Amino acid sequence: MAEKNDFFKSDIVKDFTKDIQQYNLGPLWEAIPEVMNKTPKPHAEAYLWSGELMDKKLSEAAEIFTPERGGERRAIYFQNPGLTYRKPWGQVSTTQTLYAAVQLLQPGEQAPSHRHSQSAMRFITKGEGAYTIVQGQRIFMEEGDFLITPKNLWHGHGHEGDKPMVWMDALDIPTIYSLGGTFFEPYEDGLQQPEVPDNFSEIRYRGGMVRPVGDGKYSIAPLANYKWSGTTAAIKGLQEFDPDPYNAFAIEYINPSTGKTANPTMGSRMTHLPAKFHTKAHRHTHSVIYCVHRGTGYTVINGTRFDWKQGDYFVVPNWAWHEHFAEEDSYLFSVNDIPIMDRFELEKEEVYEENNGHQKVTGEFNAYR
Numbered sequence: 077m078a079e080k081n082d083f084f085k086s087d088i089v090k091d092f093t094k095d096i097q098q099y100n101l102g103p104l105w106e107a108i109p110e111v112m113n114k115t116p117k118p119h120a121e122a123y124l125w126s127g128e129l130m131d132k133k134l135s136e137a138a139e140i141f142t143p144e145r146g147g148e149r150r151a152i153y154f155q156n157p158g159l160t161y162r163k164p165w166g167q168v169s170t171t172q173t174l175y176a177a178v179q180l181l182q183p184g185e186q187a188p189s190h191r192h193s194q195s196a197m198r199f200i201t202k203g204e205g206a207y208t209i210v211q212g213q214r215i216f217m218e219e220g221d222f223l224i225t226p227k228n229l230w231h232g233h234g235h236e237g238d239k240p241m242v243w244m245d246a247l248d249i250p251t252i253y254s255l256g257g258t259f260f261e262p263y264e265d266g267l268q269q270p271e272v273p274d275n276f277s278e279i280r281y282r283g284g285m286v287r288p289v290g291d292g293k294y295s296i297a298p299l300a301n302y303k304w305s306g307t308t309a310a311i312k313g314l315q316e317f318d319p320d321p322y323n324a325f326a327i328e329y330i331n332p333s334t335g336k337t338a339n340p341t342m343g344s345r346m347t348h349l350p351a352k353f354h355t356k357a358h359r360h361t362h363s364v365i366y367c368v369h370r371g372t373g374y375t376v377i378n379g380t381r382f383d384w385k386q387g388d389y390f391v392v393p394n395w396a397w398h399e400h401f402a403e404e405d406s407y408l409f410s411v412n413d414i415p416i417m418d419r420f421e422l423e424k425e426e427v428y429e430e431n432n433g434h435q436k437v438t439g440e441f442n443a444y445r
Contacts, residue, residue, distance in 0.1 A: 084105060084106075089105075093105075093106065115395060116361060116394045116395035117395075118158075118171075118172055118363070118393045118394040118395065118396075119158045119159055119162065119166075119172060120156045120158050120159055120169070120170075120171045120172050120363060120391065120393040120394070121156060121157055121158035121391075121393060122377040122378065122380065122382065122390070122391055122392060122393055122396060122441070123154075123156060123157060123390065123391050123441075124382045124384065124388060124389065124390035124391075124441055124443045125154055125388065125389045125390070125443065125444075126387075126388055126443045126444060126445050127368075127385065127386065127387020127388050127389075128387075128445045129443070129444050129445060130152070130178050130387070130389070131387070133152055134150075134152065134178060134180045134242065137150055137152060137180065138150065138180060138182060138240075148187070148188070148190065149179055149187055150179060150180050150181070150187075151177040151178065151179040151180075151245060152177055152178055153168055153170070153175060153176065153177035153245075154170040154176050154177065154365070154389060154391070155167065155168070155169070155170070156169055156170050156171065156391060158393075159172065164253075165249065165250045165253040165254055166250070168249055168250070169249075169250040170365050170391060171250075171363035171364075171365065171391060171393060171394070171413065172250060172363065172393075172394070173248065173250055173251045173363065173413040173416055174246060174247070174248060174249075174250065174251075174342065174363065174365060174411060174412075174413055175245075175246065175247045175248070175249040175250060176244060176245065176246045176247075176365045176389070176411065177244070177245045177246075178201075178242060178243070178244055178245070178389075179198075179242070179243055179244075179245050180240060180241070180242050181206050181233055181234075181235045181240070181241045181242075182235065182240055183205070183235050183236075183237055183238050183239065183240070184235060185234075185235050186232065186233065186234045186235070186266070186267045187232050187233040187234075187267070188232050188262065188263060188266045188267055189209065189230045189231060189232030189262075189263035189266070189267050189268040190230070190231070190232070190260065190261060190262045190263055191228055191229055191230050191231065191260075191261050191263070192227070192228070192258070192259060192260040192261070193227050193228060193252055193257050193258055193259040193260075194227060194247045194248050194249050194252045194258070195224075195225070195226055195227040195247065195248055195339050195340065195341050195342065196224070196225040196231070196245060196246070196247045197222065197223065197224045197225065197245075197246050197247075197338070197339055197342060197344060197411065198217075198222070198223045198224075198225070198243045198244065198245055198246075199221075199222050199223075199243060199244040199246075199344075199367055199369075199409045200217045200218060200219050200220060200221045200222075200223075200241070200242075200243045201219065201242050201243055201244060201367065201369065201387070202219060202240065202241065202242040202243075203219070203237065203239045203240050203241035203242060204217070204218050204219065204237055204239065204241070205235060205236050205237010205238060205239065205241065206233060206234065206235040206236070206237060206241035207233065207234055207235075207236070207274075208223060208225070208231060208232070208233050209230075209231065209232055209233070209234065209267065209268050209269075209270065210225055210229055210230070210231045210300055211229045211230055211231070211268075211271075212230075212268060212269070212270060212271025212272055213270070213271070213272050213274075213275075213276045213277065213300060214234075214270050214274045214275070215274075215275055215277070215278070215300050215301045216274065216275060217241065217243070217301070218303070218304065219304065220303075220304025220307065220308075220369065221301055221302065221303055221304055222301070222302040222307070222329055222338075222344060222346075222409070223300060223301050223302070224300060224329075224338050224339050225300075226296045226339070226340075228259075229296075230263055230268050231268075232263065232266075232267045232268055233267075234267060244367050244389070244409070246342060246344075246365065246411040248341045248342055248413075248416075251341065251413075251416060275301070277298055277299050277300045277301065278299070278300070278301050278303070280298070281298065281299045281332060291332075291333045298331070298332065298333050299331075299332055299338075302329050302338070307327065307346050310327045311325050311327060311346065311348045314327070314348075315348075319350065319353060321355060321356045321433070322355050322356055322358050322427070323347060323355065324347055324348060324349045324350070324353055324355055324400070325347070325348040325349075325350075326345050326346065326347040326348070327345065327346055328343065328344070328345050329344045329345070329346075337414070337415050339415070340415060341413075341415050341416055342411055342412070342413065342415060342416075343362075343411070343412040343413070343414040343415055344409075344410070344411050344412075345409070345410045345412070346369075346407060346408070346409055346410075347400075347407070347408045347409075347410065348405070348406070348407055349371065349373060349400055349401075349402035349405070349406040349407075349408065350402065350405060351402055351403070351404045351405050351406075352401075352402065352403075353401070353402050354399065354400070354401045354402075354434070355399050355400045355401075356399060356427065356428065356432075356433030356434065357376070357397050357398060357399035357427070357428035357433055357434060357435050358397070358398070358399075358425060358426060358427045358428060359395050359396055359397045359398065359425070359426050359428070360394075360395070360423065360424065360425040360426070361394055361395060361417050361422050361423050361424045361425075362394065362412045362413050362414045362416075362417045362423060363391070363392065363393050363394045363412065363413055364391070364392045364410050364411070364412045365389065365390075365391055365410060365411045365412075366384075366389065366390050366391070366392070366408050366409070366410045367388075367389050367408070367409040367410070368384045368385060368386050368387060368388045368389070368390075368406070368407075368408055369386065369407040369408065369409050370386050370405070370406060370407045371385070371386060371402055371403070371404050371405055371406025371407060371408075372384070372385040372386070372402075372403045372404055372406065373400060373401050373402040373403045373404075373406050374400075374401050374403075375390065375392070375398055375399065375400050375401075376397075376398065376399050376401075376434075376435050376437055377392055377393075377396050377397070377398045378396050378397050378398075378435075379397075379435055379436060379437060379438040379439065380437075380438065380439045380440065380441055381437050381439070381440045381441065382440075382441045382443075383440070383441075388443070397428055397435055399428075399433075399434060399435060
């Protein structure tokens with residue numbers, strides 16, 4: 077083996093490698109160790125953004141970016157520090173496949189309609205009185221609601237309330253960009269006007285998972301808004317049973333017509349961690365972006381402790397050991413790329429078997445406040 081390694085370091089190999097590179101040809105003998113890893117080695121890093129920081133920067137943004145000054149959206153995205161060099165899509169990547177941001181809409185404001193080849197989802201963290209209008213349907217939003225905007229549908233936002241509205245956006249921007257499939261189109265008349273009664277899909281699916289006759293082949297998720305009251309009711313039902321050792325009490329938002337994920341390229345979940353519950357560590361191929369909706373606790377990611385509280389956001393990269401502990405009753409909303417991994421048959425999971433399933437903490441993450 078040593079003799080082989082010495083050969084690849086020899087002048088004859090170095091000279092030939094340099095020679096072919098001038099013709100835009102590449103030496104596989106050098107590339108294989110970097111791209112053909114035995115296990116995933118994501119460039120995305122575990123990271124946490126504090127709620128105080130996001131509140132402060134959104135407040136500052138509200139003074140600078142106003143409807144009169146134009147602009148598509150008042151949104152600040154979560155830039156993963158491990159991906160900034162991967163221009164341009166890496167500059168808007170929270171994981172290698174997903175983008176997430178926080179968006180602020182003030183009372184009386186509007187965000188013009190547009191459509192694009194990326195799918196989007198929203199989780200409402202603060203406020204009331206604002207709505208999103210998707211393909212002519214106005215959907216009014218409240219804290220804890222989860223909304224989807226399938227790809228290529230017209231969508232915009234308006235605010236008829238009297239308090240600021242803040243939500244988390246998540247899109248598959250890095251995935252669609254890297255596949256070369258990005259399309260974007262603004263709506264000519266600004267904000268699209270209603271074409272059906274407000275909250276139409278919510279009323280139509282008032283029975284929850286009872287599907288209206290005729291929706292059996294509805295491939296685009298027919299339910300636009302998953303209400304917080306329904307989410308908590310589902311979790312309450314799970315509490316009649318023992319919590320999962322790795323996921324506690326967790327539910328997945330799905331398309332009620334097909335039973336598949338609510339969004340075809342992004343998975344979404346709500347996890348309830350009872351007070352003092354400590355999950356066991358595991359790792360999986362998919363990455364996850366968390367929004368702490370309620371509670372306090374910490375997550376250990378590859379030995380580093382990330383303390384979190386309501387309003388914080390954090391990332392668990394691909395194939396990273398992680399476990400959660402809740403100081404008090406906590407709810408974590410999350411977005412993942414399981415549907416993408418499943419499409420390519422790449423999803424794998426592994427449990428941590430040492431120390432009764434818990435990692436040794438070797439450091440703590442200090443977030444900007």
